[in-house]
Amino acid sequence: MSDVIIVGGGIIGLLSARELLQAGAKVTLIDKSEVGTEASWAGGGIVSPLYPWQYQDPISDLVRWAQAYYPNLSDQLREETGVDPQFNPCGLFMLDSQEHEMALWWAQRLNAHLREVDVAHAYEKVPALNRRFKRALSLPAVGNIRNPRLLKALRLSLLSDKKFTLIEGQQVNHVVLHEKKLIGVATSNGEFHSDAVLLAAGAWTPLLSDELELCLKIEPVRGEMLVFEPCPGLLPSIVLHEGKYLIPRLDGRIVVGSTIDRVGYDKSTTLNGREALMNAALDILPELESLKVEKHWAGLRPGSPAGLPYMGESSKLNGLFVCAGHYRNGLVTAPASARLMTNLILKQKPEIDPLPFSLDRETNLEEMI
Numbered sequence: 001m002s003d004v005i006i007v008g009g010g011i012i013g014l015l016s017a018r019e020l021l022q023a024g025a026k027v028t029l030i031d032k033s034e035v036g037t038e039a040s041w042a043g044g045g046i047v048s049p050l051y052p053w054q055y056q057d058p059i060s061d062l063v064r065w066a067q068a069y070y071p072n073l074s075d076q077l078r079e080e081t082g083v084d085p086q087f088n089p090c091g092l093f094m095l096d097s098q099e100h101e102m103a104l105w106w107a108q109r110l111n112a113h114l115r116e117v118d119v120a121h122a123y124e125k126v127p128a129l130n131r132r133f134k135r136a137l138s139l140p141a142v143g144n145i146r147n148p149r150l151l152k153a154l155r156l157s158l159l160s161d162k163k164f165t166l167i168e169g170q171q172v173n174h175v176v177l178h179e180k181k182l183i184g185v186a187t188s189n190g191e192f193h194s195d196a197v198l199l200a201a202g203a204w205t206p207l208l209s210d211e212l213e214l215c216l217k218i219e220p221v222r223g224e225m226l227v228f229e230p231c232p233g234l235l236p237s238i239v240l241h242e243g244k245y246l247i248p249r250l251d252g253r254i255v256v257g258s259t260i261d262r263v264g265y266d267k268s269t270t271l272n273g274r275e276a277l278m279n280a281a282l283d284i285l286p287e288l289e290s291l292k293v294e295k296h297w298a299g300l301r302p303g304s305p306a307g308l309p310y311m312g313e314s315s316k317l318n319g320l321f322v323c324a325g326h327y328r329n330g331l332v333t334a335p336a337s338a339r340l341m342t343n344l345i346l347k348q349k350p351e352i353d354p355l356p357f358s359l360d361r362e363t364n365l366e367e368m369i
């Protein structure tokens with residue numbers, strides 16, 4: 001049996017733990033705080049990239065794999081734990097996209113569920129929409145998952161497995177070598193040993209990988225979000241316009257996202273961010289004016305060149321694996337990423353081609369998006 005330490009309990013670490021346990025491994029997951037409280041908690045939970053055609057095909061492959069996986073995962077976790085991640089197959093309307101033609105071309109090329117619809121169709125489906133829009137694209141198969149619940153359910157499910165150990169509130173400071181071989185990790189409370197170590201520390205991964213000379217181009221990219229109090233029925237679908245989006249939760253809450261700022265490891269919310277989100281939200285759905293904002297928060301996305309995550313084993317240190325840098329698509333691509341990492345760690349034939357995600361790939365910094 002393989003013994004694996006996972007550093008970081010965001011969606012990537014938690015789902016990797018689930019996949020590894022299901023494949024028979026023993027897993028210890030270590031998080032510097034409580035699991036599921038960073039980017040994976042802060043995100044919107046849209047089970048699609050916002051603009052899928054802006055990414056390379058390997059991302060579309062991960063997305064396609066994971067989109068088919070999410071509804072079952074949500075059901076299984078609800079049955080296992082009693083916590084419902086509320087996968088909501090609500091569809092998505094994209095309004096007045098400046099890349100309308102590019103989107104249609106991409107959909108045709110990859111046979112994706114994206115089509116042009118008369119804007120009247122969008123008004124019929126979402127009657128409260130501002131009537132100023134001229135064109136609409138529909139992605140009827142896209143849903144959203146209530147990510148804070150997903151994380152809570154995953155944590156509970158993992159804790160019920162005897163092969164799983166959870167260590168929270170301990171920061172991993174470095175990996176531990178013995179005679180140039182990887183034997184585990186060190187926290188301020190001591191060492192933990194294993195056959196393999198998976199770094200899944202999101203935006204913080206370079207703080208661990210840089211001293212191992214892995215040169216991963218991952219940087220924190222702050223995103224702010226708001227949520228409006230419930231108004232059941234007001235928003236039946238996700239709506240996206242000029243980079244800002246509204247997401248309907250099943251209880252009627254409406255989540256608004258998001259901003260993009262490169263300000264280092266700073267998770268504070270800002271007045272500018274709040275104003276930008278409010279302006280966009282009221283422009284898309286004017287009736288939100290009468291609803292209260294319940295919460296405003298920010299999280300740090302693990303930004304990477306072209307949004308392409310690093311997933312694989314270090315060529316310099318056997319047994320050291322990385323799965324990080326999912327930027328804006330970590331929730332949607334997590335199930336496929338976790339399956340790939342499980343295949344690689346357990347030396348199984350990979351179900352997804354690992355090559356495009358290699359830790360040693362050439363990176364062009366201009367591709368930082």
Ligand SMILES: Cc1cc2nc3c(=O)[nH]c(=O)nc-3n(C[C@H](O)[C@H](O)[C@H](O)COP(=O)(O)OP(=O)(O)OC[C@H]3O[C@@H](n4cnc5c(N)ncnc54)[C@H](O)[C@@H]3O)c2cc1C
Nearest residue numbers: 008010012032039040043044045046172202223330331332
């Ligand atoms: C505002 C916003 C909106 C988003 N919307 C979406 C969306 O709609 N759809 C989508 O697919 N994606 C979305 N994303 C992106 C997605 O949330 C991220 O890509 C994803 O959550 C990254 O997951 P992760 O597990 O790599 O990182 P994280 O969730 O950040 O987890 C990393 C974990 O590692 C731990 N850690 C870090 N350093 C150490 C250490 N040294 N020792 C121990 N533990 C450590 C942290 O405490 C944390 O728990 C959004 C992100 C944001 C911020």
